[in-house]
Amino acid sequence: MARLFTCGFEENNAAETMWSTLGGASPIQSTTVRSGVYAAQFTNGGTVNVRRNLSASVTSGTYYVRAYVRVTATPAGARGMFSSGQNANANGFQVRLSNTRAVLIRNQVTPTEVTGPVLALNTWYRIEVRHLISDTVGQVECRVFEVSGTTETEVAGSPFGIGNFTGGNGTNEDTLPTNIQTFFFGDIQTGGGSYPGQMDDIAINNATGSFQTSWPGAGKIALAEPGGETAMGWEDETAGASLYTNVNDLPGTPDDANYNKEDDTDAQIDQMILATLPAEIPADADMILMDLYARVGSTQVAATTGRLKIWDEASVLTNGPNVDFAINGWRILSVGPTNEHQVFDLGTRTRANVQDFDIGYENITNVATRARRVSALWANVEWIEAAPGGGATWPGWIWNKGGWTA
Helix, strand or coil: CCEEEEECCCCCCCCCCCCCEEECCCCEECCCCCCCCCEEEECECCCCEEEEEEEEEECCEEEEEEEEEEECCCCCCCEEEEEEEECCECCCEEEEECCCCEEEEEECCCCEEEEEEECCCCCEEEEEEEEEECCCCEEEEEEEEEEECCEEEECCCCCEEECCCCCECCCCECCCCCCEEEEEEECCCCCCCECCEEEEEEEEEECCCCCCCCCCCCCEEEEECEEEEEEECCEECCCCECCHHHCCCCCCCCCCCCCEEECCCCCCEEEEEECCCCCCCCCCCEEEEEEEEEEEEEEECCCCEEEEEEECCCCCEEEEEEEECCEEEEEECCCCCCCCCEEEECCCCCHHHHHCCEEEEEECCCCCCCCEEEEEEEEEEEEECCCCCCCCCECCEEEECCEEEC
């Protein structure tokens, strides 16, 4: 599946959700956001960052990263915005903000750096990076779009970057450190610090799969949680039938004392309706995708398996990839190149269609005394306002699902 990661910080806790690690104090705040209720907050010269590890390192392929950023001050020196690299080193690409607020794209391997557009203060921008990983013909391309209301316009000087492509510096080069496994938001380099401002609506794609195989494009991210029960086959943590209220926690503050479990019967399913989607999503919204996550656990590290499940508005079931419950405790599902979360292409569906979806999970191996547990289940739903009416176009541009493209 091409969409590897979807996060608008709506879980309201980096350490307890899909982020692998957290550096510095928790960056999540609700004062200044691009969409939803929460966004990340970074400080000029601070050390706050969040990181998302892939389940395994990669040495080839093309990866696309999107982050919406808003700059609130001019830094005294270049500050890191987001990067890729090995597990503890931002030594792949790095997007930085200069002391003139210019966007810098840097290949940390060679190193080569190219200067791009200057960002205005207190303005949201969509910044996207294409990282072609190679030790001979690699490329790092950056695109910058200014956000004004529901319009996102590519700015002068974009695209730019390192490589032989339109807007690039014309030279492909080595963009592969030993491997790539981690994406950093904020910065981890000594003396670098983070750019001053907010970040929201992050997405990571790769070039495989059937959709979202290229630039993520425009998107906003809403949180969807269970809102009721359709058919519950698991058990409550103590006794009786499972309950949707055991797994509808705000993911950032999970209640692990209340959970649903299955430990004695194979192929049991919990199926739940969605709570009311946020009012921010208009009726005519372009619904892009649903990315289903869970907090899962067990009582043993011995192998036990389950999977997530999505039923669409017509009750057609799609199974997610296998989920490993083999932990004595709790864990969040992995992301590419081995995915456990479930990404679902919403295609031409409306907000009303998506509201009629059900979500759930199933145990697909049964070993007595090896309990499968779920304490939180949620989906990040990506959407964007509908295209302008009347088939509107801009000179040289057309509307594709998720944004304007040349």
